[in-house]
Amino acid sequence: MSGDLILDVQNLKVDIPVSAGMLHPVRGISFSVKRGETLCIVGESGCGKSLTSLSLMGLLPKTAIRTADRLDFLGQDIRNLREREMAALRGVNMSMIFQEPMTSLNPAYTIGNQLEEVYLRHIERDRRKARDRAIFLLEKVGISSAASRLGQYPHQLSGGLRQRVMIAMALMCGPDLIIADEPTTALDVTIQAQILHLLAELQREFDMGLILITHDLGIVARVADKVQVMYAGKTVEEGPCEAVFDRPLHPYTSGLLKCIPVPGKTQRGAPLGSVPGIVPNLVGDLQGCMFRNRCEFAMAGCATLGDEPTRMDDGHAYTCLRPPEMALEPAE
Amino acid sequence: MLKMTPALETDDVTCVFQVSQGFMKGIKPLRAVNGVSLKIPKGQVVGLVGESGCGKSTLANILLGLQKPTTGDVRYNGESAASFNRKDVARRIQPIFQDPYSSLNPTKTIASIVSLPLRIHQTCAPEEIDGKVHDILDLVGLPRRVAQSYPSQLSGGQRQRVAIARALIMKPEVVICDEPTSALDVSVQSQILNLLQDLKAELGLTYLLISHNLAVVEHMADRVAVMYLGRIVEEADSETLFADPRHPYTKALLDSVLTPDPRLGVPDTHLGAVFPNPIDPPSGCSFHPRCVSCMDICSRTAPKQDVDGPHMTECHLFGAEVKTPEPAI
Numbered sequence: 099m100s101g102d103l104i105l106d107v108q109n110l111k112v113d114i115p116v117s118a119g120m121l122h123p124v125r126g127i128s129f130s131v132k133r134g135e136t137l138c139i140v141g142e143s144g145c146g147k148s149l150t151s152l153s154l155m156g157l158l159p160k161t162a163i164r165t166a167d168r169l170d171f172l173g174q175d176i177r178n179l180r181e182r183e184m185a186a187l188r189g190v191n192m193s194m195i196f197q198e199p200m201t202s203l204n205p206a207y208t209i210g211n212q213l214e215e216v217y218l219r220h221i222e223r224d225r226r227k228a229r230d231r232a233i234f235l236l237e238k239v240g241i242s243s244a245a246s247r248l249g250q251y252p253h254q255l256s257g258g259l260r261q262r263v264m265i266a267m268a269l270m271c272g273p274d275l276i277i278a279d280e281p282t283t284a285l286d287v288t289i290q291a292q293i294l295h296l297l298a299e300l301q302r303e304f305d306m307g308l309i310l311i312t313h314d315l316g317i318v319a320r321v322a323d324k325v326q327v328m329y330a331g332k333t334v335e336e337g338p339c340e341a342v343f344d345r346p347l348h349p350y351t352s353g354l355l356k357c358i359p360v361p362g363k364t365q366r367g368a369p370l371g372s373v374p375g376i377v378p379n380l381v382g383d384l385q386g387c388m389f390r391n392r393c394e395f396a397m398a399g400c401a402t403l404g405d406e407p408t409r410m411d412d413g414h415a416y417t418c419l420r421p422p423e424m425a426l427e428p429a430e
Numbered sequence: 431m432l433k434m435t436p437a438l439e440t441d442d443v444t445c446v447f448q449v450s451q452g453f454m455k456g457i458k459p460l461r462a463v464n465g466v467s468l469k470i471p472k473g474q475v476v477g478l479v480g481e482s483g484c485g486k487s488t489l490a491n492i493l494l495g496l497q498k499p500t501t502g503d504v505r506y507n508g509e510s511a512a513s514f515n516r517k518d519v520a521r522r523i524q525p526i527f528q529d530p531y532s533s534l535n536p537t538k539t540i541a542s543i544v545s546l547p548l549r550i551h552q553t554c555a556p557e558e559i560d561g562k563v564h565d566i567l568d569l570v571g572l573p574r575r576v577a578q579s580y581p582s583q584l585s586g587g588q589r590q591r592v593a594i595a596r597a598l599i600m601k602p603e604v605v606i607c608d609e610p611t612s613a614l615d616v617s618v619q620s621q622i623l624n625l626l627q628d629l630k631a632e633l634g635l636t637y638l639l640i641s642h643n644l645a646v647v648e649h650m651a652d653r654v655a656v657m658y659l660g661r662i663v664e665e666a667d668s669e670t671l672f673a674d675p676r677h678p679y680t681k682a683l684l685d686s687v688l689t690p691d692p693r694l695g696v697p698d699t700h701l702g703a704v705f706p707n708p709i710d711p712p713s714g715c716s717f718h719p720r721c722v723s724c725m726d727i728c729s730r731t732a733p734k735q736d737v738d739g740p741h742m743t744e745c746h747l748f749g750a751e752v753k754t755p756e757p758a759i
Contacts, residue, residue: 142615143586256705257482286481287642291686294696313615316645316688320696343692357620359649360689361672366649367627370620376585 104275104307105131105154108168112149114161119382123149125331126405129324131275131307136298138318138339139311141328142354144377147311150328151277154309155194156184172274190220193268197280199260203252209236209263210248216270235266239296258289262296269300275307282317294321315358319343327351330378330388332405337414347408347416349393387418395420435508437636438470438493438523438604443502445488449709460709462488463499464660470604475630475637477651477668479644479683483705485660486640490606493638495519507603521551524597528609530589534581540567540592541577547600566595569632571625587618591625598629604636611646623650644687648672656680659708659716666741676743678721715746723747 112124124146131137139147153164154171156179169177172191176184188194196202204212210232217228229248236244239262252260261281268276278297282290298321301308312318318325322339327348335348346352356371364370375392387393390400399419407415410422445463450456462485470476480486491497493504495516504511506522524547527533534543544566545559554562564574570591581589590610597605607626611619623646629635641647647654648668655665656679664677675681685697702720706712712719718728727746736748 142617258705287644287686287688288481288682288699288701291688291697291699292701294688295698298696314688315616315690319690319692320688320694322692340692343690354616355690357616358690359620359623359645361645361648361684361687363689364649366668369624369627370649372620372624373617374621376587 102133103130104133104172105129105309106168106170107154108166110150110153110166110169111164112146112153112158113163113165114159115163116381122380122384123331124153125380125384127326127328127331127333129326129333129336131309133274133307134301134305135323136301136308136310136321137324137326138322139309139326139328140313140315140318142313142377145328146331147328148279151194151279151309151311154277155188155192156181157188157194186220189216189273190271191273192275192277193271193273195261195264195268195276195278195281197283199257199264199284200252202264203260205252207251208248209250209252209255213248213263213267213270216267220271231270232266235269236263238269238300239263239266240292241266257285258293261285261289261293265293265297265300269304272304273306275309276301277309277311279311280313281310283312283314290317297321315343315354327354330384331380332388332417333407334389334418335414335416336407337410337416338412341410341412341414345414347410347414347420347422348389348418349395349420350389351416434471436469436505437472437507438638439505439508440466440468440489440493440499441503441505442467443489443492443499443504445485445492445497446500451709458709461660461711462708463492465502466657466660466662468655468662468665470636470638471653472603472636473630473634474652475639475650477647477654478638478640478657479642479647479654480657481642481705483659483708484657485708486657487608489657490525490608490638490640493604493606494523494525517551520547521600522602523604523606524600524602526590526593526597526605526607526610529613530586530593531581531613533593534589536581538580539577540572540579540581540584543581543592544577544595544599547596551600553600562599566599569598569629570595585618586614587621590614590618590622594622594625594629598633598635601633602635604638606638606640608640609642610639612641612643619646626650644683645689656683659706659711661716661744662742663717663744664742670741674741676741676748677717677745678723678747679717682720682722717745 108128109126110124111126114121129137141147152158158164166177213232214228217231232248233244236247241247241262282293325339325342326333327335329350335351346355353373359370373392378388386401387403390396403419407417409415443463443466447460447462448457449460451458466489478486492499541563545563548554548559563577567574572591611622639647639650651668654668654671655662658679664680675684682699682701685699700722714730715728715733718724725746733744733746736743
């Protein structure tokens with residue numbers, strides 16, 4: 099049913115031992131996804147958004163350590179599932195769409211082979227049913243003459259078509275949750291709009307939860323129900339899409355929004371806003387707000403800022419010392 | 431305006447590649463660039479937009495002298511490219527490529543990468559090279575200590591600054607930026623765009639900015655050309671083009687720009703999934719199979735250029751053949 103809780107994550111952490119010490123790419127993030135809901139996780143490279151998605155799927159590198167206070171998927175605790183039990187969930191109940199459709203499709207097998215494999219592996223070993231399902235889904239994702247496409251290899255398709263095939267593959271077993279990691283970054287703007295349109299349509303039709311991971315705030319604004327802004331492995335701001343974009347409370351969010359040229363709004367030729375500095379190193383013991391070195395509002399208390407966010411009435415929350423009524427005012 | 435010689439100009443340039451269809455299947459011509467006339471006036475930024483496969487990078491290679499046009503001519507300051515050798519062209523025109531990860535040699539230090547043009551052209555004494563490298567690193571906002579680093583030690587934004595430093599060290603007249611920020615994060619993208627703006631004002635540079643991000647082009651460019659399947663289908667001043675786009679393809683491109691406005695949904699561009707095969711282009715207007723305002727004539731005859739002052743459109747809706755344009759849906 100629409101509105102049912104599918105995924106509930108509390109205080110998820112990922113640690114990876116490296117030669118310099120312990121790397122903390124994800125440092126305690128919490129979120130939940132309901133059926134029919136789109137959660138967007140947004141942040142720049144290195145903020146931990148991709149590792150978050152891989153840790154949900156149980157696809158982290160072997161050396162990485164995942165801990166969480168709660169990790170419930172469809173009411174089942176998946177923290178301590180064995181690899182075999184996890185593999186049964188993956189593909190059937192949750193599936194993933196990756197950024198680069200060329201590297202995530204196997205060049206040596208036909209499209210049909212790869213689509214049917216998911217079905218044969220997880221649902222039942224009936225080639226005809228698998229083939230019918232593949233044709234049905236290829237048509238659903240807008241690929242014409244689907245039956246003849248089944249015999250083609252990935253290199254015979256354009257980037258946009260390959261991403262459509264990836265989406266069809268993710269839908270083969272009728273999942274409850276789709277995790278899309280930068281699904282349109284490698285594509286043209288026109289194709290990007292089409293793919294996002296398609297994802298939104300399919301999500302409505304099949305009543306799935308969608309976690310969309312991206313660095314593009316334009317995409318987030320257009321598709322998200324809920325937004326989670328990540329910086330240095332933590333959520334710095336979260337809330338309903340409109341609240342976050344209308345009234346960004348964290349200096350990082352408002353800084354990012356000022357970086358984007360918007361036709362008709364930003365003055366042509368005038369300098370764009372920028373967030374100076376670079377992302378911090380996440381090795382070792384980390385304390386306080388990690389954005390303080392790049393923040394124009396940084397003050398003494400930032401070095402000891404805790405994890406507890408300031409919560410507003412409308413579900414909007416942010417982790418910063420500045421009170422909400424000051425958030426929209428420029429620096430002195 | 432018209433009297434001033436453009437810094438860079440192409441005159442009906444065509445570039446045809448002979449593409450093999452596979453074993454024993456013969457060879458077919460692929461018209462990557464099909465009769466493009468483009469003027470890049472001195473001190474201006476000209477934006478070139480279009481989807482992948484439309485020929486914009488081939489055009490960039492032709493302008494850089496890396497690819498010989500099959501027919502047509504490229505003129506630098508009014509002089510035909512035929513009278514220049516590669517080195518002369520490289521001194522006037524420099525590229526900045528999309529991916530700063532693959533366009534810098536990983537085995538060379540930054541100082542060596544940036545100073546290579548100086549050493550090739552031998553325009554200054556060897557002992558002056560270090561000073562020049564430091565000057566250019568200051569100019570693009572890199573600390574001098576990175577001169578001894580390798581590309582792998584730098585972040586994406588820093589690498590793109592190195593690529594810009596390398597392009598600018600010979601003081602070129604024209605810089606061709608081929609998707610200069612599409613591999614970068616948003617906060618880094620804005621820094622690089624601001625840097626390009628500052629350098630243009632400081633050094634009086636001329637840019638050809640190739641991008642599929644129309645928001646970036648709108649922000650930077652004085653003039654914009656829209657390319658589709660080897661042809662420029664619309665060209666106008668930025669203000670005109672963004673306020674009054676005429677070609678249905680330009681409209682679709684503009685609709686696809688996702689501005690961060692939570693009240694708008696994902697636009698439906700009605701473009702269809704398939705970009706036509708450039709080896710076997712559609713008859714008539716090459717855009718007609720994807721066009722929302724397609725008419726009978728579109729599949730039969732190719733449209734002619736309709737020039738309305740500085741606004742050029744190549745579409746039957748604006749050609750002489752149809753007097754009353756139908757409103758686009």
